[in-house]
Amino acid sequence: xxxxxxxxxxxxxxxxxxxxxxxxxxxxxxxxxxxxxxxxxxxxxxxxxxxxxxxxxxxxxxxxxxxxxxxxxxxxxxxxxxxxxxxxxxxxxxxxxxxxxxxxxxxxxxxxxxxxxxxxxxxxxxxxxxxxxxxxxxxxxxxxxxxxxxxxxxxxxxxxxxxxxxxxxxxxxxxxxxxxxxxxxxxxxxxxxxxxxxxxxxxxxxxxxxxxxxxxxxxxxxxxxxxxxxxxxxxxxxxxxx
Amino acid sequence: xxxxxxxxxxxxxxxxxxxxxxxxxxxxxxxxxxxxxxxxxxxxxxxxxxxxxxxxxxxxxxxxxxxxxxxxxxxxxxxxxxxxxxxxxxxxxxxxxxxxxxxxxxxxxxxxxxxxxxxxxxxxxxxxxxxxxxxxxxxxxxxxxxxxxxxxxxxxxxxxxxxxxxxxxxxxxxxxxxxxxxxx
Numbered sequence: 001x002x003x004x005x006x007x008x009x010x011x012x013x014x015x016x017x018x019x020x021x022x023x024x025x026x027x028x029x030x031x032x033x034x035x036x037x038x039x040x041x042x043x044x045x046x047x048x049x050x051x052x053x054x055x056x057x058x059x060x061x062x063x064x065x066x067x068x069x070x071x072x073x074x075x076x077x078x079x080x081x082x083x084x085x086x087x088x089x090x091x092x093x094x095x096x097x098x099x100x101x102x103x104x105x106x107x108x109x110x111x112x113x114x115x116x117x118x119x120x121x122x123x124x125x126x127x128x129x130x131x132x133x134x135x136x137x138x139x140x141x142x143x144x145x146x147x148x149x150x151x152x153x154x155x156x157x158x159x160x161x162x163x164x165x166x167x168x169x170x171x172x173x174x175x176x177x178x179x180x181x182x183x184x185x186x187x188x189x190x191x192x193x194x195x196x197x198x199x200x201x202x203x204x205x206x207x208x209x210x211x212x213x214x215x216x217x218x219x220x221x222x223x224x225x226x227x228x229x230x231x232x233x234x235x236x237x238x239x240x241x242x
Numbered sequence: 243x244x245x246x247x248x249x250x251x252x253x254x255x256x257x258x259x260x261x262x263x264x265x266x267x268x269x270x271x272x273x274x275x276x277x278x279x280x281x282x283x284x285x286x287x288x289x290x291x292x293x294x295x296x297x298x299x300x301x302x303x304x305x306x307x308x309x310x311x312x313x314x315x316x317x318x319x320x321x322x323x324x325x326x327x328x329x330x331x332x333x334x335x336x337x338x339x340x341x342x343x344x345x346x347x348x349x350x351x352x353x354x355x356x357x358x359x360x361x362x363x364x365x366x367x368x369x370x371x372x373x374x375x376x377x378x379x380x381x382x383x384x385x386x387x388x389x390x391x392x393x394x395x396x397x398x399x400x401x402x403x404x405x406x407x408x409x410x411x412x413x414x415x416x417x418x419x420x421x422x423x424x425x426x
Contacts, residue, residue, distance in 0.1 A: 097342060098425035099332060099396040105426070114423050119392040120329070121336050124385055129345035216426070225420040 021061040026234040036149035095144035102211035103203030105219025111226035135186035156196035252300040261306025265331035271400030312374035321387040332396040341380040
């Protein structure tokens, strides 16, 4: 059987049957920006950051199966402009005040904003009013930073088998909720040992009493931009995301 | 850059609105490069000169967001006078720390701070006519006027400010790469 290839920005990249464009690219150490994708979980293609042009059509690289001879445009000014706009919309929709966030320096949203040179949120800020949930003894929930990637929903439902998280509402009122009558995390069987506790790409699900442990300058994305950490991103497991 | 342009120093104005002067301190962190900068620029209105109003300028640097009526007037004065207006730091770019009051009711904030909070003497909400009225929400400056460039960071490092200004003075498109571009 001859090897199958896609042409990623003109470069032949081999893939095996069933691999998506994202998986083929990551195996070849090529970065495609993404937020809701995680190698341990079934892709759902909701954040749209990984949008590429495959044979002239916009598709999500994390859900689109690779096909032999497929021409894929990824790192182009056109796509990066669109991705930057999506990031700006994510930033203004929530309250992303990086200087006070424990996740700063290892936050994928922030790292992507650096990677795509987002200098301004551009759009008018929503400044939504979202209460934090500090009820759980070990974990803090700061909903201000939620980007609705559903990684915690998928982890809790598909791996932990607990269904602690869900998205509720539609459109602009869509938001993350906790599956308890009180709505409080303390009233669920959620624990720090759950996958869902370690999968948040931003600063919503935070381990208590561990903030700011790594000094500024030494944090994950201080050391190296996210675009140069493809190998780590491809083999990352939830345990290292703490 | 032609000789005629080079012979004239660029006029730069700076101000701190709803900010903490941290960005100005960071600006001073370019240290001895200030001498090099002063070969190319002269300062108009700025905390460094104590000039109170901005005249026609080439570059305006705005630290801080917009939290009261005076901030709006100063920002408009800068936009009116500056050919290039730059948002300097997190607060002017996205509201920053002062904007963390945006989900609170302003009246209740004032009451708690000046009337009902612990350890308060002389319980009275300041109402001197000299004081600018606070806005109900804090805004980043691009929501009020057109802004040409943004330098994020809380504060942006001296290195980032220097890189940005030296690019701009040399006629290059200013660019902040890793690790100069940061939001904290």
